[in-house]
Amino acid sequence: MRGPVLLLGGTGEARELAGRLSEAGVEVVSSLAGRLADPLLPAGEVRVGGFGGVPGLTAWLQEHRPAAVVDATHPFAAGMTTNAAAACTGAGTPLLRLQRPGWTAEPGDDWAFVDDLAQAAALVRGTAFLTTGRQGVGAFAGLPGRVLVRCVDPPTEPLPAGATLVLARGPFTVAEELALMREHAVDVVVTKDSGGPMTAAKLVAARELGIPVVLVRRPPLPAGVAVVPTVEEALSWLR
Incomplete structure (x- = not known):
C-alpha cells in the first residue's frame, strides 16, 4: 500500500x-x-x-x-x-x-471477572498481587492487608498502607512469577484482561499455586x- x-x-x-x-x-x-x-x-x-x-x-x-x-x-x-x-x-x-x-480460562483456573478496579478491590482477601498498571492504583488504597504492586514506573496515586512496590518491565517467566508469589505469600492476583502471551505467566503461576485471579473486563x-x-x-x- x-x-x-x-x-x-x-x-x-x-x-x-x-x-x-x-x-x-x-x-x-x-x-x-x-x-x-x-x-x-x-x-x-x-x-x-x-x-x-x-x-x-x-x-x-x-x-x-x-x-x-x-x-x-x-x-x-x-x-x-x-x-x-x-x-x-x-x-x-x-x-x-x-x-x-482476551485470555481464556483453562482447567484449574479460579477466575472472577469484574467491571472496574473498585469492584476488583472489593473482592480482595488476604495478600494481593496487583498487576493493573500504575494508573488506578488508588482504587486499592483502602485495602487493610499486605499488597504487592508491580508496574514499570512509580504510581502517582496513593498506595495501600501495607504496599510493597516492585518496579519492573516484563515479560516475566513462569518461574519468576512463581518465586515472586511464594516470596510474598500472595493470596490473590488482580490484573486486567490484557490478553496475549507477553504477560500470561502470572496466570500460569497462579494456576499452579491454586491462587484465585480477579480480572477486570475490557x-x-x-x-x-x-x-x-x-x-x-x-x-x-x-x-
Missing part, C-alpha cells in the same frame, strides 16, 4: 507492525502516549504525547492525510480508541483496530470499527 500510516502504539503488536511496515518501505508514524519514562520505541518516525483530544487528532489527520490509521493501543486505552474512531470519522480516514484476544469498542486480532491480519487489511 501507499503510506503514510498513522500507528497509535505502545504495545508489542504495534512495535511489530511498525517494523513490518518499515521493512516493506511504507512510511509509518507511531504515536505514543508518553506515560512511560523510558518507552520501547518502534521503527520509523515516532511522536510522543497526545493530540489534544478529538479536535486535535482530526486536525492532524486533515493536515497530514495518512492513508489509514491503525489503533494498536492497549486494550484498556479506551479514551484513545474512542477519540480515534471519532476523529477518523470526521476526517474521512480509514481506521483499523488491532487488538489481541472496555467496549466503538461501534462500527473494523477489528483484527493479529499483525498479519492488520497487514492484509492495509494492503
